[in-house]
Amino acid sequence: SGSSSASSSTGGLGGGNTDGKGSLTLNVGDQRGGSEAVLRAAGELDDLTYKIKWSTFTSGPPLLEAVNAKAVDLGAVGNTPPVFAAGAGSKITVVAASHGTAHGEAVVVPKDSGLKRAADLKGKSVAVAQGSSAHYQLIASLKKAGLSLADVHVKYLQPADALAAFTGGKVDAWAVWDPYTSQVLRAGKGRILTDGDGLVNGLSFQVAAPGALQDEKKAAAVADYLKRLRKAQNWVFEHPEAWAKVWAKDTGLPYEVALDSVKRTHGTRVPVAVDRNVITTEQAIVDTFADLKLVPRRVDFRDFTDTRFNGSLPPSTTEPRTYKES
Amino acid sequence: MATDVHRPVTPAVPAPAAVRVEGLTRTFDGRPVIDGLRLDVRPGEFVALLGRSGCGKSTLLRVLAGLDRDIEGTVLVPRRKAVAFQAPRLMPWKRVWRNVVLGLPGRPDRAVAERALAEVGLGHRSQAWPKTLSGGEAQRASLARALVREPDLLLLDEPFGALDALTRVTAQRLVAELWQRRGCAVLLVTHDVEEAVLLADRVLVMDEGVIAHEQLVDLDRPRDIADPRFAALRASLLERLGVDAHTALAA
Amino acid sequence: MATDVHRPVTPAVPAPAAVRVEGLTRTFDGRPVIDGLRLDVRPGEFVALLGRSGCGKSTLLRVLAGLDRDIEGTVLVPRRKAVAFQAPRLMPWKRVWRNVVLGLPGRPDRAVAERALAEVGLGHRSQAWPKTLSGGEAQRASLARALVREPDLLLLDEPFGALDALTRVTAQRLVAELWQRRGCAVLLVTHDVEEAVLLADRVLVMDEGVIAHEQLVDLDRPRDIADPRFAALRASLLERLGVDAHTALAA
Amino acid sequence: MSISHAPPPPTPDISGKSPHESAESASGALPDLVALVPSSARRTRVPRWLRRTTGPVLLLALWQLLSATGALSPDVLASPGTIARVAGDLVEDGSLTSAMGVSLQRVAIGLLLGTAVGTGLALVSGLFRIGEDLVDASVQMLRTVPFVGLIPLFIIWFGIGETPKIAIITLGVSFPLYLNVYAGIRGVDAQLIEAGESLGLSRWGLVRHVILPGALPGAMTGLRYSLGIAWLALVFAEQINADAGIGFLMVQARDFLRTDVIVVCLIVYAFLGLLADFVVRTLERLLLQWRPTFTGR
Amino acid sequence: MSISHAPPPPTPDISGKSPHESAESASGALPDLVALVPSSARRTRVPRWLRRTTGPVLLLALWQLLSATGALSPDVLASPGTIARVAGDLVEDGSLTSAMGVSLQRVAIGLLLGTAVGTGLALVSGLFRIGEDLVDASVQMLRTVPFVGLIPLFIIWFGIGETPKIAIITLGVSFPLYLNVYAGIRGVDAQLIEAGESLGLSRWGLVRHVILPGALPGAMTGLRYSLGIAWLALVFAEQINADAGIGFLMVQARDFLRTDVIVVCLIVYAFLGLLADFVVRTLERLLLQWRPTFTGR
Numbered sequence A: 001s002g003s004s005s006a007s008s009s010t011g012g013l014g015g016g017n018t019d020g021k022g023s024l025t026l027n028v029g030d031q032r033g034g035s036e037a038v039l040r041a042a043g044e045l046d047d048l049t050y051k052i053k054w055s056t057f058t059s060g061p062p063l064l065e066a067v068n069a070k071a072v073d074l075g076a077v078g079n080t081p082p083v084f085a086a087g088a089g090s091k092i093t094v095v096a097a098s099h100g101t102a103h104g105e106a107v108v109v110p111k112d113s114g115l116k117r118a119a120d121l122k123g124k125s126v127a128v129a130q131g132s133s134a135h136y137q138l139i140a141s142l143k144k145a146g147l148s149l150a151d152v153h154v155k156y157l158q159p160a161d162a163l164a165a166f167t168g169g170k171v172d173a174w175a176v177w178d179p180y181t182s183q184v185l186r187a188g189k190g191r192i193l194t195d196g197d198g199l200v201n202g203l204s205f206q207v208a209a210p211g212a213l214q215d216e217k218k219a220a221a222v223a224d225y226l227k228r229l230r231k232a233q234n235w236v237f238e239h240p241e242a243w244a245k246v247w248a249k250d251t252g253l254p255y256e257v258a259l260d261s262v263k264r265t266h267g268t269r270v271p272v273a274v275d276r277n278v279i280t281t282e283q284a285i286v287d288t289f290a291d292l293k294l295v296p297r298r299v300d301f302r303d304f305t306d307t308r309f310n311g312s313l314p315p316s317t318t319e320p321r322t323y324k325e326s
Numbered sequence B, C: 001m002a003t004d005v006h007r008p009v010t011p012a013v014p015a016p017a018a019v020r021v022e023g024l025t026r027t028f029d030g031r032p033v034i035d036g037l038r039l040d041v042r043p044g045e046f047v048a049l050l051g052r053s054g055c056g057k058s059t060l061l062r063v064l065a066g067l068d069r070d071i072e073g074t075v076l077v078p079r080r081k082a083v084a085f086q087a088p089r090l091m092p093w094k095r096v097w098r099n100v101v102l103g104l105p106g107r108p109d110r111a112v113a114e115r116a117l118a119e120v121g122l123g124h125r126s127q128a129w130p131k132t133l134s135g136g137e138a139q140r141a142s143l144a145r146a147l148v149r150e151p152d153l154l155l156l157d158e159p160f161g162a163l164d165a166l167t168r169v170t171a172q173r174l175v176a177e178l179w180q181r182r183g184c185a186v187l188l189v190t191h192d193v194e195e196a197v198l199l200a201d202r203v204l205v206m207d208e209g210v211i212a213h214e215q216l217v218d219l220d221r222p223r224d225i226a227d228p229r230f231a232a233l234r235a236s237l238l239e240r241l242g243v244d245a246h247t248a249l250a251a
Numbered sequence D, E: 001m002s003i004s005h006a007p008p009p010p011t012p013d014i015s016g017k018s019p020h021e022s023a024e025s026a027s028g029a030l031p032d033l034v035a036l037v038p039s040s041a042r043r044t045r046v047p048r049w050l051r052r053t054t055g056p057v058l059l060l061a062l063w064q065l066l067s068a069t070g071a072l073s074p075d076v077l078a079s080p081g082t083i084a085r086v087a088g089d090l091v092e093d094g095s096l097t098s099a100m101g102v103s104l105q106r107v108a109i110g111l112l113l114g115t116a117v118g119t120g121l122a123l124v125s126g127l128f129r130i131g132e133d134l135v136d137a138s139v140q141m142l143r144t145v146p147f148v149g150l151i152p153l154f155i156i157w158f159g160i161g162e163t164p165k166i167a168i169i170t171l172g173v174s175f176p177l178y179l180n181v182y183a184g185i186r187g188v189d190a191q192l193i194e195a196g197e198s199l200g201l202s203r204w205g206l207v208r209h210v211i212l213p214g215a216l217p218g219a220m221t222g223l224r225y226s227l228g229i230a231w232l233a234l235v236f237a238e239q240i241n242a243d244a245g246i247g248f249l250m251v252q253a254r255d256f257l258r259t260d261v262i263v264v265c266l267i268v269y270a271f272l273g274l275l276a277d278f279v280v281r282t283l284e285r286l287l288l289q290w291r292p293t294f295t296g297r
Ligand SMILES: Nc1ncnc2c1ncn2[C@@H]1O[C@H](COP(=O)(O)OP(=O)(O)OP(=O)(O)O)[C@@H](O)[C@H]1O
Pocket: B028, B029, B033, B051, B052, B053, B054, B055, B056, B057, B058, B059, B060, B086, C125, C131, C132, C133, C134, C135, C136, C137, C162, C164
């Protein structure tokens, strides 16, 4: 495990490092502790035949904003941002997927909470970030318990605010995702009431600008980049501690939280094909949010996918990897 | 009442006073403008203060009005004072009549202001904003504001400077009336020697930071400008001020 | 030059003029303060303007200075004018000497200002901020500022009102000197009839929005206050202003 | 050289003796005369409100033009027509109107509290040296603290109901008012304060009759700013457990990448800005009529 | 009743004839005299900078006290000690210092541009009626438009480099300056402008020597506000493709629930506020020394 020595950081202003050399530049949108960190830690940036210019975003939606604006060619996001981007008619294309466990997608309650099952949520207040994967997971969990969103008091709060509300006892439960789940658990502030296993698709995506894919050379670079990401993903699975260390340093997360999160979610991801299952499970999210009027139109998610980079990848129903309990 | 702790060793019964200033010094940037000044004004006395421009008359008035405390020395003044400043200093955001009654105790009604303004010939402008007044009108409004206050000490800083001859006579008469009716002490700063002699019991000339000259005016009232004693007093004061009473302009 | 398109039917050769005002009307809130006023000033003529407080003298001066355009009528004035306002109107953010040279063409150096200030007796205050000046000092600074301009028309609005007798004589002399040297027309607003008769070629009395009275002063210069013709002129003007020259104060 | 005695005689001779010619016939040594043109001859009489709409209308026209000619692609900024349609939809399904209603209520309360707090603190530190020592530095410190970081603290202190939302608006409103009222108080002419003192005004009378009116022009600028900030603060306030409001609408649109809705919100905000300006202008006309100041050429 | 002739004689008789007794012996009809106490007798001489730290120090003490007594649980707000340690760590690993460096650069450029834009527009609409008609309403409209909504547009217009970040800061800085300079210009005493005109100042001379100095006190208030806003705008600006900067640090800390880091950022911001205040106070002392105004009691 090591970080790349070939990285030629431009540093300073402009917000981005550049790796590799060559005439072609791939603009990659990234988040802190995201693709760049993984690739570098896995040593996958050493022999690039093209340049990668990294741009950092705080979350999925602004990253997709930049993809739509053609400011970046490619970037990694979770399973709900593409739904909203598609709903808003953004110019984006899902080009790759990976499948991980959904144990990190959880409804957490305070340790001493009287709630035992998802059905107990009836009439309780639940914090959730609107439009997040947890939002969908909450709906799915409630549905499975025979409830609907109307049966609980939904409190729309961003994670940082929700944490405050949760620890301050202002809400009864919090629908959240990793690494926040791990953080809550590790701090001993809560326990999982129910998680998204079997309810949500556990997917995350690489989303590209259609314009970039039309350029053959760029498309080739994208293919190469995706290949490197897959290798890096394997490296993560094999070196959870090393990765957790890098990730913790990059984001400011406590190391233990990072490691928990890697084992619970991040390390379990397997690269999978963008196939029918991807489209149908995503379409379910589209339809759910369309019913809530959060997505203005019932778009066909298929129009926002591209299967050309699937190669010989396994189907998206492939079981995630798991770590042995230690 | 006086907070000074030095009790006199030998008790004395000084004459009653409306103003008592002793060893007053006021320095601006190290330059003493008033320098160990001593001044007493009897209750009910009308004192006129003459002096070169910039000699410190307004500074003295501000001290007596209690507005300037960066001083050394002893200053005793009555509690009820009224000031007409050299510049009118009307509150621009209050109509003229409101300026006149500003600060009067109780809920003074508009009639009080109207009456005072009518006396200075400004009855028709009582509803105006101060900035629409002419120079003389503003000065008269400021004078009216001081006169309605019925003070024990009236401090007037060139209150008639911007008035034409006729208006000035009316204004002078007003001050004289208030003074006689109320029996207040008056300290009038003026550049008009004739005016000083006409109105005052005593004329002071300020110079070099002190009262450099004092002239009692023991003419009977009403006084007549044509009276030779009047002319003599006037001439002697002018001389004291450095002006030859017969000055002809070398033009 | 005049934008008026009415060409005269019968050509005429009018006398040259430094100021030509015809049918001037200025209304404030529907009240005409100047009402069809007519005024001509010859080049090089020294005109004094008397009038009751609030009769519109300053308004007329502002019109002549080109500062008030809400007027009706014809007003012709020279391009080069200098004004000393009734209030000093010094820029508080400029030291006194900078106020004096403000707006002078070229890059006037400080010596110019110093000289002008010394002439009005303010040499030692040239470095001061305007708000630290005494009333008379500010007025003198304002006068100095007008005098350094060497204008074709000098408009003075009670420029000596806040000055003591001695300083006033000096200032009057200064104005007279500039007038003689430069040969400019001067319009002096004053409340001091003596001053008007002492300085002016012609004394105007304003009333009811027009020039109600005119008095040529054909005394030789230098003039002597003691001259009986002087006293007669003075008395007649005072009478015109409604003041009995022998007024005694009923105090 | 002639003088009109009062009352001025009618001047039938005016055409026969035009003064306008005189300057031309004057000798070289004599000063050139210039005629002063009455301003009534120059002024065009377009009503003020009409003139003030010029800017916004021009902006709108430019936008429409660029959109129509294709210079502004819909990707970059949808055309006014599209935006109007989206706005229409939002109004029709009630989400915009209800959002405005909810937000207006929050803004009103926050504005009220913020005005009281801002002005109160400004009075304390403007009027008293000791107040300044205690309050001013603290306010100067707090005013630069970003809302985003405060939200978690506010949630813990005030819960997730209406209180933290109103607290955020209050906070946002207080600072511009504080700064401007404080500066206003400290800018009051010392001569007028002296005059007020010499008139025997009590301390409170001095504040009421001299200092506050003197600080009013500054306060108006602060109010103008505050009225804007109150609505801007909604964007943060309505991130806390809100499901309605213009700020919520905006943030939601951003998370859902609804550029069209964002633009509608922006336009609503722009309109609110105009409204705030109108309100303050009206107040100024009422409260500052005593002030004859420079009004532009 | 005695008068001292110049030069005043030394007064050895002063104790024998104390004027302080006089009032007490005065008859009832005579006015009560009060002694004026020279201010030198009342003033305590604590240096200004020390007095100004009172407020912040008190706040800090309160915080420490509440933390120590447990009234403020570490969940809600960590104790000053903890925060200091975190801050130390952040400084040590260079992230805080490098963040400040990067942000400072952005702020400096944005401040420069914003000052130019804001003052420029204020001049145009302050000085000319026509400028006001065209500019003012548009600015009043734009100033209430929230950053959040503009970011997507800015990304489309300016990309994701430095430009949109600086544009956001510029925008934020411009408006307070505009409002205050505009109000300042419109608040200049009309009498002084007349005086300036009568002195033969050219239009530019009038602006330079009369209108701008007259608007300066207002501009200072605007600057004070702008200095704060410039840093606040970073929170938005550094959401666009940034991996350094104080705004980024804050947002990241928020995203990764680092409450302690958030508090450190808040404190840095508070400190920046104090700094801004200091800068403006210094400027005011230099530029507004001509202004004898009310300074509090
Ligand atoms: N704040 C100040 N700082 C410095 N010098 C000052 C200040 N105020 C007044 N002075 C100076 O003190 C002197 C006396 O001023 P004061 O106003 O008392 O004069 P005055 O006798 O009233 O003159 P005038 O007749 O011209 O009004 C003047 O030279 C003036 O310049």
